[in-house]
Structure formats: structure tokens, C-alpha cells
Amino acid sequence: MATTALRAQVAAKWQESFNRMNKGGSGISGLMTFSRAWEVATEFLRPKDISDPASLRQYNLVDIKNAFAAVNQARRLPVMLEVYMDDIRKHQYLITREVTTYMSHYEQLMDPEIIAKLVLRLVEWYDAWAPIPELGHTIRDAYTLTFQTHLFSILPPSFARGFKALCASTLPSVSTDSVVDARPHMWAAFETLGLFDRYEALIASVVYQHIESHVVKTCAGQWAEPVLPNLRDWMSKKVVKWMFSPYARGAKTMEDAALMLQGPGQRFDFHMSKTLCDLRTREIFSIIIDYPDSMGALQDLKECLQRVDQRAELVRTLRRANEMRLLHPGADTKDILTQYVSTIRCLRVIDPPGVLLFKVADPIRRYLRERPDTIRSIVASLVGDGESGDSLVDENEPIHPLQQPETEDYTDPNWEPEPIDAGPDFRANKPSDVISTLVSIYDSKDLFVKELQVLLAQRLLAVKDGNFEKERRNIEILKIRFGEAALQVCEVMLRDMTDSKRIDQHVQSQHASIMHPTIISRHFWPTLESSSIVMPGQFEKLQAQYAKEFSTFKPDKKLRWLPHLGTVHLELQLEDRKVVADVAPLEAAFIELFSEKNVWSLDNLIPRVGSVDRSSALKALATWLDLGVLKEDTENSFRLLEVAEDPTPGARPAISRPGATNFTKNPYLAAHRACAGIAPVTDDLPPASSIHQQQAEQMRVYWKFIEGMLTNLGSLSLDRIQAMLKLAPGYDRTIDQLASFMEAARREELVMTKDEMWRLNR
Template sequence: MATAALRSQVAAKWHEGFNRLNRSEPGISGLLSFSQAWNIATDYLHPRDISDPTSVKHHDLPSVKASFDLINRSRRLPVMLETFLDDICDQYHLIVRDIEQYLAEYEESADTSVILRLVFRLVEWYRAWAPIDELGPTIRAAYTLTFQTQLFSILPPAFVRGFKALCASTLVPVAQLAPPMWEAFEVLGLTDRYEGIIASVGYERIEDYVRETCTGRWDKPCLEELRVWMTEQIVPWMLPMYAKGAGNTEDARGMLQNVGSRFDFHMNKTLCDLRTSEIFDIIIDFPDSNGALQDLKECLQRVDQRSSLVQALRKANRKRLLHPGADTKLILSQYVATIKCLRIVDPPGVLLFKVADPIRRYLRERPDTIRSIVANLVGDDDSGDSLVDENEPIQPLQQLETEDYNDPHWDPEPIDAGPDFRTNKPSDVISTLVSIYDSKDLFVKELQVLLAQRLLAITDDNFEKVEKERRNIEILKIRFGEAALQVCEVMLRDMTDSKRIDGHVQSQKASIVHPTIISRHFWPSLESSDIVMPGQFQALQTQYAKEFSTFKPDKKLRWLPHLGTVHLELQLEDRTIETDVPPLEAAFIELFSEKNTWTMDELIEGVGAVDRTAALKALITWIDLGVLKEDEENTFRLLEVTEEAAPSSRTAPTASETPTVTAAQQQQADQMRLYWKFIEGMLTNLGSLPLDRIQTMLRFAPGYDQTVEQLARFMEAARREGLVVGRDGMWKLNR
């Protein structure tokens, strides 16, 4: 049972509440007037269906205000507010009905104007149910919070998609409905709720515009034009959302500063991503792509994507450059272009150091890298595309620099520099290329070998090339130093002396032999051979050596008969053949002046110790010219009279069979089949290739020494067998 104290307390509270509601009026008249005011106020606040005209009632505003005033004086306004908010939740199904109707129409038509009408409809609901302003900001704020909370809880994903599309539609140059639309967003709280979505619309528009206008456009910078476009298109679109309430331009600029910085950052990031994806082709197109490099440099100062650039370029190099299908000269050209481009993007050279390391290691493993660099230095590059800029001054090779901390212009290493960064300091291109290897002595020796080959290839009627080589050596002295090229000076002097000696010998006794006489100790080691030139060649050599010994009694000629070229005129019964061939071919055909038929072993014995493979290649030359014929395996006969193609002693082939080939040709074909796997692999990986590209790549195969003509015959045979397809000079596998 309740105690007397509790009963007394309850009675006191009840009495106090009664007095407050009755307002100390006689009887219960005050309570009745409060009840009447409560009914008027609740009926006025009750959420109505604005789609049903009959549900709308007209109220006497003075009596409504008086009722609210009475409830407020009775301190029952919070209770009424709670009842009102409960009614809002109960009646929200009316709004859900409209939302479903509008979204169904949008899903069917994908028309963003439907979403805009839905937004305006929601604003109508919001204003129709809103309490009057006389109730104060607290009740208004509570109503707004309840309305928006209910709204956001029922909006389906379809509305979010439509809302984003609606915002995107306002990015067109003229958007007549944009101001009232943004006001409606603000009323419903959509601006704050979906700020990320609205910003993403701007980001995506920036991304699309950057890709549309800047992709593949590398000749001039794009950033300045992009910023002008941002000012004209994006900034006006941002004003209603991010600068609402701005009284003047300065206020708007201050309010947009933060968000504008975010949009500018995104524009820089998008352009940086685009240029990063294009970087390999940008480097190929250099110097015509200088504008894109300037953009990339500026973007990297704003956006920290240096590591992404390094990774993208290294990946592209591995896929498109550092593989056996790429010619060494192509790799060197791309490396030089990479050096020049990355120095524009990152003058300290950190990016270059990180990107160049795999290229340098790969070039170091290639056997012809040094020769390609040296050939370019002396102007022996067949492509005509020099690695060295003609405008770049010729200067000595730069040595690795040491840190001078007393230098007032000294700068610390960049924060992303590796521990070995300073070891890659040479700035000019040639010094950078030479620094691929640990010592320049390798280049000097290769230079000597290349110069020797070039000098020995000079014919008597083209001796002005010696002077050209002399000019090249004078230029190279600046780079490598006088001492390093002394041997080259001796070789050039030998060429001059050789011409003078030959002139003296010819004046004493004319000869058709014009040897190049060199100093054995100062020239690179030349390949030796035990070939003995037979017949008239031996006599001509002996006669020339005798005259030389008369002129130079203290010296003796040592012939290298496997080097050089012999101009021959073969007089056969029905024809005359004139050709230039290597000495071994000349030696073999000379033996046929003694008798018409020789075996392979007899021919080899007649010219000394010769490798059978080299002998076979020499004989195939005459077979191809129609001078010799292989009657039996390893037995060759001179054709004094041209023979028409006659049926072989073997069974005549059917239409589906390939013609019978000689044993020598068969042996050559067998040798080429050893390299078929190489050819099949490169055509599988690289698709269609021209013949010269296949020949270049086959040079990396061990022991490959075939000419491009021999390769062409092999590919034609492979085509007849259905292994490959040849069209317009391109070869590909027959799938």
C-alpha cells in the first residue's frame, strides 16, 4: 500500500498540474479552455495529404496563435511537439507513395527532370507540414531534423543515382533551373547529405574533359587552358552550393578557396594520371612532346605520384623495350630520349636514376651494346638517327662527382633519392651511355676494332674515307683523350703508308693485287686462317711480296688471304660471269680451272684447312650463280654450258611434293631448321615481322651466320610447307 507521504506527494503534484492547466480560474473553466486550445493546435499541426484537396482545412490564424500561446503558458508545448513529430512519422507513408511514383517514372524514362520534380514535390511536403514561425526556431529545427531523418531513411538507391544524374545535367553551359534546384536541395538537406556525390559529379566532369582534350596532345602544355575552362565552367557551377550567402565577389572567392583547391588538385591528378599512362609514347615522340613533359613536371609538384610514374615507365619498358625483339639501337635511342625527357620532368635526376637502372642492366648484358654506341659516335649508324644531339657541344667524358659540402649552391639530395643516387651524376648523354660500363677502356678497345674493320673495308678507289675516319678520331680525342686513341692514330698512319707503299710497288711492277699493309702489333687481333690461295692467286701474292721486300728489306709480308674481296671474271663456254666474292670462293673456283669435277674433301685439301661449314657456304655461292652443280652428295661439277633444269635420277615429285634439292642445299636447310624454334617464338610473341627484323633478332641466336638471302629462301620453303604466311613483305605463323 502507498504510504501517507507518497499519497500526499502525488496529491500535491496533481493539484499543481491542475492549477497550471486551469490557470487558477473558477471551477474547471481554465481546464476547458486549455482543452479547446489543445484541439485547435493539434488539428492545425496534423500532417495532411496535400494530394487530397478535401483534407485541407482553413483555420482562423488569430485563434490558432492564441491556442499555441495558451499551451505555451501552460508549459505543455514540448508534449504537443512530441505528439506532432509522432504524427509526422505516422503520416510519412504519404510521402513514400509520391517517391515511389516519381522513381518508377524515372526508371522507365531516365529523364532527370523527373528527379527535379520529385525534389520540388518533397519541398512542398516539407513546407505543408512545417509549423508556423511563431512557435520559435527550436520547434522548427526539431521538425526539420525529424522530416529529413525520415526522408533519408526511405530514399532508395535509385534516387541517389537519379540525384547524381540531375547534378551532372546542370554542368551544361546554361542551366535555367539550377538556382531553385540548389535552394530545394538546401531546404531538404540534400546538399549536406550528398556533398560527396555532388563533388564526384564535378570530379568526373573534370576527368572526362581532361581525357577528351588532352589525350595524345603533347605538343603544347594543357594546364593553363584547363584552368581557364575550370574558371568558366566549373566555378559558376560550384557557386550555389559552396558560396551560398556570399555578398560580393571577394566573399565568394574566400568561400570557394578551399573547395576550389580540391578541384584544382583533382584536375592536376587526372592530367598526371593521363600523362603517366602515355609516358612511354611521350618519350618516343620527344622533342615534339615537350608540352606534355612541362605539364607533367608541374603536376608532379602538386600531386605526389612520382613513384607511380616510375612504376608505369618501368613496366612499359619491360613490356615494349627490354626484350629480344627490340634492336639494340632502338633501346639506346629510347634510353637517350628517356634521359632527356626525365631531366625536364625532374631536373635533380631521381626519377631518371630509378627508371634507367633496369635499362642500363639490360644493355650491359647485350653483346652489341658497346658496338652500337661506338658506331654512333663515329657516324657508322645505318638508321641515320644519331644518339647525340648535333647541337650538344663535344666535351670530355665527365667523371663521377663527389659531394662538395662547401659549395654555397649545394642542395641536399631529394627525399625520395636512393642510397646510390649520386653515382649516376654525369649529365651529358655520351658520358651517361659510357657510364653503363665500369670502364671506358671497353669502349676504346671496341672503337679500335670498329675502326680496323672500317679501314680494312675501304677500297683503293674510295680512299677519301680514310680522311673522314681521321676527322672522327680527332673528335673522339676530345671525349676519350689523346692517350686512349694513340693506337687509332697508328692505324690511320698505316692506311696512308699502305697507299704510298702500294703506289711504289705498282710503279716498279704493275699488279692487280692491292693489299692493305698494316702493322701487326698495333692493330686489334685479326682472325687468322690457314687458307692457301691456289694457282694464279698464289703467283700474284708471291710476286707482290717480292717487290715489297725489295722496297722494305727489313720487313716481310704476312698474308691474310681470308680477308678482302676478289673481283672475278669467269669465262665459260657459253657465258661470262663477273662478280665480287670473298677469297675462299675465289680459291675454290680457281681449282676448277684444273679439272671440272671435285669432291668436298679434295677442295678442302686444295686450299688448306677450312671448316666444312665455311666451305659449304662458299660452294653454295657458285651453285646459286649457276656455275657449279652438285651431281652427287659432296661432289661438284663445273657447268661450262648452262644446264636446263632436268629430271633428277630420283623419283620425280608429284604436284604436292617440293622439288628435290642438292645435298649441299639440304645441309644448309638442316642448319636453318635449328633456328626455326627461334623464328617460331618471335612470330608467336610479336605477330607479323618483316624479313630484316627476323634477321636482326636471329643474330642473337648462338652460331647464326646466315645471310638475309639465305633466310629468305628458308622462309619461302617454310611457306611452301604451310608453316608461315608471307604477304606484303611481312611474315606470320600460319594458324
């Protein structure tokens, strides 16, 4: 039961409210006036179906304003707002119906213009239901929130795709020079419906994709000149002007617009740099191949990397490309070296400190160390012996001595710390010129000096006109790089060639001979391949006669012949023809034996010329078969053809010998004790043993030590074997050389390895 006090309080409140709404009028006249004002105001705010013309009517704005003033004076405006919001929610099905109709049409045609029409139509609904500004921002904001909340809840997923396509259609095309905003109402509609805020990331993605498409279309494969200036000019003329509509809306002055565009402009410029950086990163292997014609692309990449942190991605991409396209058995060593040199030069343009080069070059250097012909290829390039004419060394590059790795000088006032992504071993190997970088692939330059000696020996012995000026110039250049002491042996070899010519002239003056050997000092020349060939008949007499005259001139010396090397010029007088040919000594020895009798079997021929394997013998006899001097009657039985015969149909084809009918004339060679003689059989370089072959032979001396270790101690690591071998007299090999030898022994099934432990294969 209500108390008397409560009844009195309620009655007082009721009377106060009645007086306020009645405005002190007689009876209920004031209350009737408020009722009419309420009815006019609510009817005006009630949502209308704009698709139905009958529901639309004209209102007297003076009466509307007076009605809202009366409601506000009676303090019933909040209640009216609740009624208004409730009416909005009851009529939201009209918006849903409109959106469904347009989106169904769009999903059938996929035309972004339908989305534009939908947006403009939604603005019409928004304006038709919106309260008048006189009601204040509170009601207006509440209405906008309610309208947008319902709208976003009913938009299907396909609307985002259509909205994105619509935004993309407003972007400037490549063919137009200027940007004209042909849809100002559409951008205003986006603002009204709140689509900018909701789809801000989507609008940005449209610009990002437009930038990516333009960069790829205009810059892919264009490496000669930098493209960043043109891209920035395109951005300022087209993209920035387009950005005024979505990103500088509401700006009063150009200063305000510039301030509003600053953030988006920086993001889009960053994305342009990133896109170009990604493109050049994908193209980096081909860019390196095309160097120096790709200098423009390298400059762009350098500038992009200073802004976009993608150095690690560049390293990963280039290392992966090198592994797939370069570091495999199908690639020629010279091609790998050429690409490595181009990589050095390109990455120094991109990153002068050399951190990127240090990370990219490591797999290439390790792979080149495993190739047996790497040193020879580098040395051949140093002396200009490249078959294709391409050189790893730039002719315009000054010749410098080999540079040692740089060490940190912390007392230098200009000292700077290493880049943050530099590894701990970065300073351990950073020579600046290309040759020093190539030589630093190996631990010591002694390997290169020995290979230089081998290659120089071959080149000297290949000279046919006696002009050694080119080789003399090469030695002088190599002295600058490797030092005077390292090239002393090469100077001795060059002097031997001059002395050999002088000695031969003296011997010829005492007793003329058709033999003209090249005489060299054995101790100062690389190891030459030996053979047990014995020259029969007149060749043996010529050797003995020349050796006798030489001993008279040099009584303290004795010739040691290398009869398997050189070229013999022969004139064969047969019954019906004369055959002239320049052939190898073994081929001359075989045809000399046919002066004794016309028919020989292979088994009888071989013992007469010393120890020769059957394949070499057959190859030598094939020369005379090709020239029609010999004929193979039965298998391994050969007959001299004094009279030429036509080829017998169905006869066994002769063993092919490439170039057998195209010979080059060269003197026959000899050597004295502590000396050796050699000359090329054909135009190829003489068969001097390479430095790897010599090292392999020398390492075999230490096999007994290794075998004893593994027998007594079982399994040993490579480091342990290396440490124990250092106790052996004369052992000076590196661990890499030992690893190569152990791998060769494993292939011969002498040892086996497991978990990096070596043991004998029993």
C-alpha cells in the first residue's frame, strides 16, 4: 500500500508535468496543442518508402520547426528520439530489399557501375530518412550510426569485390596524361555512407595493385637506365592527383590537402620502392649476367634497398638461383667464374661495404674449390688464354699486387663499424680487386703460382715461330701481381727456350741434322708425362747422332729423350705415289717398321716400339688407315699398300681419328739429363701434368702413414689425421687437399666414412 507521502509526491510530479505540457492554459487546451505538435513532428520523422510516390508529401517547414520547438519545450525530445529510432528499425526492410535487388543484378553481370548506382541509391534513402539539422548533432549522429550499422550488416561479401572494382575503375589509365575526377558525387556518397572508414584498407589495396601492375609492366627487363625517376614522375602526375578525392576530402586549402596526403603518399611511395625491389630481386641473376649493360637496374636496387629492408631476401634469392642455374655439374667452370666476377662487380655497386657479396659468394667459393680445373681457368684468364676471348680481368683495370685481407684499424679516426647484418667473419676476407678475390678462394697463392708454371710451360712449348714476346709480357704482368720471387721459375723456363734455340743452332753448325729438339731444364719445369716408347730404325740413329754432338758441346750434360712428344714430318715414297704428313712420334715409329716388311700384326708391332697400350696403338695405326697407306686385311692384321686400292665394299671401317688429315708442322724434340724436351702433337697444349695431378701423386707418398693410423687407431676424424700427418717429414698439405685425397681414396674403396669419421674399408 502506498503511503500518504508517496501519493502526495506522485501527485505533485503529475501536476508539474501537466502544467508544463499544458503551458498554463485553461482546462487542457495546452495539452491539446502539445498533442498536435507531437503528431506533426513524429509524422515528419517517420521513414517513408521513396519507391512509392504516394507516400511522399510536402511539409511546411515553419510548422515543422514550431512542432519540434513545442516538443523540446515540453522536454519530450528524448522520448521522440526513441520513437524515431524504433520507426527506423521497423522500416529497415526497405533498405534490405533495395540492397538485395542491386546486388543480385551485380552478381549476374559483375559490372562495377551497378555498385555505383547502389551507392547513390543508398544516399537517397539516407537523405530521405535523415532528421533536419535544427534537431542538433545528437539526433543526426544517432541516426547515422543506426543507418550505417544496419547497412553494413546486410551487405553481402560480393559487395567488397564490387566496391574494389569500382574504386579501381576511377584510377588513372596509362594512356591519359592527366587525372580528371568524373565522379565527384560518388566520392561524396562514400563519405556519407561511411564506406571510406570501413573499406580504407580495400581502397589502399587498389592503389597498391595499380602501382604493382604499372611497375611490372613498364620496368620488367628494363635494366639499362634507372627507372625510379620515371616512376616518381608518374606517381606525382597521376596517382597523387587521384588521391585528392579519397584522402584529401574536406581540405580547405592546398596546405591542408598536402598535410592530409603526406601519410598515404609516403605509404604508396614506399610500396612503389618495394615493388621495384621485389622485381629486381627476382631478376637479379639475369641482371648480373647482363652486366655492365644492367647498371641502371643496379642503381635502382641500391636506392630501393636503402629504404626497403629486403637485403636478406636478395641474398636468399640469389643464392637459390646460383644453386639451381650455376652450381651444378652441367655448368662450365669458366662460366661459373665469369658469373662470379660479375656478381662481385654488381654487388659492390649495390652494397659497397661488401656484406651482401660476402654472404652470396660463400657457396660459389666452396663449389669452385671442389672443381679440379678452377685454378687452371683462373690462371688461363690471367695470361689471356681464354678460348672464347673473354677475360675475367677488365683490360682497363689497373694491375695491382695481390691484396691481403683487410684488418681492423681502430686507431683510424675515420673508422666505422661494420653494417648490422655483417657476420663475425666478414673482415676475414675482403680484398677489393677481382683477381685478389679469385685467388683468395684458396688458402695460399702457391697453388696459383705452380699452375702458372704448368700453363706457361705449355704455352712456351706451343710457340712455333720462336717469338716469346707475348709470354715475356705476361710474366712481367704476373710479377706485379704475385711478386718477383714467385715468378723466378717462369723466367728460367723462358730463358730455357731462348737457350734451346741457341744450342740447336750450334749443334746444326757442327753437324747438320733434320732433328730440331727443344731442350729444357728438368728441375725448373713442371713434371711432364713420361712414356717408354722406343723409336726404331732411322729415328733411333738420328737421336744418337744428335745426342753425340750435344755431348761434345755440353760435356757435363746428357740428353734424356721424350720420344712420345713432338711431331715428325714424313715423306713416304711408295710405288705409285708420295705421301707427306706431319704425325705423332708413335705413328712415325709404326710406319717405320713397315719398311722392314709389308705385313704386321698388332701383337708383333707393339713390342717393337716399347710398352704401348693397345688403344693407343690402334689410334696411331688409324692415321695410316685414313691416309690409305695401310690396310687392315683381318682383325688386327695390317698390310702396307705400295699401290693404292679402292675401299672394299663391306670392309671393316677404319678407326676414326679426328683431324688425322690436317697436320701442323713442328720440330721433333729431345732433352738432356736434368733437362726435358716437349712439343705439342697437334694444336692442343702439351700434356704437362696439372698441379692437381702432381699433388695427387705426391699425396700417395703419405698413404702408408694414413693406412697405419687407421689400422692402429680405428676411426679418425679428418682433423686428427691432418694433425698426425704434420709430424711426417715434408708434409705441407692443407686440410682441404687432404679431404680431396681421402675422397679419392674412398672412391677407390680403400676407406669409408660415416659421421665424418674415416676408417679402412676391410
